[in-house]
Amino acid sequence: MFVRTAGERDLAAVRALLVETWHATYDAIYGASEVTEITDEWHSIASLRSRLTRPNSEFLVADDGKRIGGMAYAAATADAKIILLNQLYVLPACQRRGIGQALLEEIEASFPEARTLRVEVEEANGGAIAFYRSKGFLPAGNAADPRETSRPTTLSFEKPLG
16 A cells, blocks of 8 residues: 545545444444444544645545555644644554554654654553554653543653654
């Protein structure tokens, strides 16, 4: 798969990827009905479309010409030296093939002036935590979960850049 910038024509495939990976990852944590509600809101075509034109951001897909196997989205924070990796997802059938690594490397290259890459991960998502730690991310504390405090804890990890 090769990594490229996402476009309008990718949005339906990206949404399908997000719905599939969210159900595979989070059904056991939140329950299938809540995951459906979350993906309907957060991963709607309109929500994804707004990311295509957001300033100081990068929206990537991993594409093999037949399907989108992974996606990543990151944006600068109020401090342009800190980039927040909002999303990095790989289809379950495509995991452990270097797609996540390729997406992460392209995100890092997309913000040459940044000094820190930050990501927030559900504490119960052991696979994601292991992935980010293996890529040089270090724990940076707990992050506020925007949904509510009765949810699992969200952990923050940071990787120095440059």
